[in-house]
Amino acid sequence: MLEKIIEPKKQISKEQQIFSNKRLWQLIYPILVEQILILLVGIADTLIVSYAGESAVSGVSLVNQINNIFIIVFMSLASGGAVIVSQYIGRNELDKGKLSSGQLIMISFVISIIIGAILLVSREILLRFLFGKTEVDVMEASITYLTITVLSFPALAVHQACSAIFRSMAKTKITMYVSFLMNVINLSGNMIGVFLLKAGVKGVAIPSLISRCVAAFIMLVACFYRKNIIFVKFKYIFHFNKEIIKRILHIAIPNAIEGGLLEAAKVVLNSIVALFGTSQIAANGVSQNLFNMSSLFSSVMGPVFITVIGHILFHPCTFTLASGLRAAGDVKFTLYSGIFSTVVVRVLSAFILGIWLNMGVIGVTFSMVIDWSVRFTVNLLRYKSGKWKTFEVI
Template sequence: MYLSIASNTINIIGNLIGVFVLHEGVAGVAYPSLLARTFSAVVITVLCFQKKNEVFYRYKWIFQWDKDLMKQILKIAIPNGMENGVFQLVKVALSGIVALFGTYQIAANGVAQTIWSLAALAGIAMGPVFVTVIGQCMGNGDIKAADDYFKKLTRITLLLSSAWNLLIFVLTPLFMRFYALEPETKQLVIQLVLIHNLFNAAAYSFSGAFSNGLRAAGDVKFTMYVSVISTIAVRLLLSWLLGVILQMGVIGIAIAMVCDWVVRAAILIWRQKSGKWKTFRVI
């Protein structure tokens, strides 16, 4: 969580300096993003080799080849990679849809997305917690503990995410002082952040962090199918319908996004309650 906060802080401060101090335009946004991600990659790599950790890397393992273990890993990695790949492609398509709208809507969407990335930190930070705890429980064959921790971690995620999203929404007017925006644009940013933060606290806690628990249990294919189908059928198509056809603009894009979260959350909650995830074994 601390690493995520530090990385996003570097990104946000870098964006402000790059755009408003150095006047680098788009490059002022791109370079801080590269710097933030490089910082995270370096820090997490160094931490992975720390021998004081219960689990750590050894240099001699890097070039070792274990066919059976690789097959086990790829069963998880490939579905996750496909899921992330589709998501990034849809993001590109959504950027094209947003480009069809007026200048003030494009500006509002850009500012809102920066604030969204900060508001989403709590839910994103809880994702690795689900992976670690549920993964260890399932690895030990303690299904009851995994079931109990699903409930406990979900409650923690909901509380943490709700408090964090509320805080970010309250601070949104302060954030917008750093942007030279027209009153109409500022009002639209507030509306976008409100829509995002309400559902990020409630629905994304399940469609995001909660889904990582199912992946840790080995239920990766189902979560991939749900994510890919929902991203395309709900987020992308609904964005076109609401944003372009019904002329709701970026508000329609935001509504489509939260509808995607709600649909995924409902399906994943049903999946967890069905107990099917208890039958998988990763390694």
């Protein structure tokens, strides 16, 4: 039924298929495994830190919502770069793809340094402004956790950028292996920090810093491997190309604003949850990891769409796949609809249900469900309209 609502089934001959079902699965499953690992480690992290006390769980939960805003920025930059690199591969303009890869790494690193510096300087002011009514122990845990995790932003940004480059080449296994290693280091470090060293919040934050640095180093070295169709040279990184950066940011900025607003809304919702006491903050933090399971497959398909659409965009047989080729350029609509759904629907309904109707954290959760429903409906109508077919990126 859903298939008929979205689009009637169309058959493509094997001769016209650029990505066979087998090749698509080879592209999808490493990203799926990677996302499952991230999700499971996130749940395990929450369980481990719970042994450090309710205040530690609450502090980590509150700070992660702030961190996620800026992680979205890094992911948006990586996605913007992946779109450009994928399409240059599709056009067989590999030199421009290599230059774009270097520019992506450079701009990701620079922006992460700027964001990290601002957060380090203003961390206490920011946390007290957002969560000033929380208990003293929760605030101290939040400040400690934010200070350490912000130091990992440059490594995280570089890791995201390098992973996007490999996904653009349809090489997703290396990102899966590195993600597995990163999560093993993180989880092992958490267990040592919390159970053996009794380091509390520091025992959770420091392993995150170490694991992200290791992952960034491995992925960056791999990007210099010359047998890849797209590889990076130092001159590509230490060179400012205004045109390429403009193209990357054209995709990245609307995505970052939309995703950042969504995460900012979660911070506002957490500020509301903070009014209900430490136990509800902790319960909300644990439940967020479970909610992430519902969006797991959509998180996987996003990078896959970027790679596939980019590779086939300029192929001679693209007329057979006209229903999806220029979708990546329709960024303004998703930005505006995202702002409406986040600010008007999610935040407003959270205030009404959570505070006015006195439903507490359950009301905040219902506001998320309402937001998801509105987003699905609006995006489905946009897809059916076909207006997204008129956009181009390069």
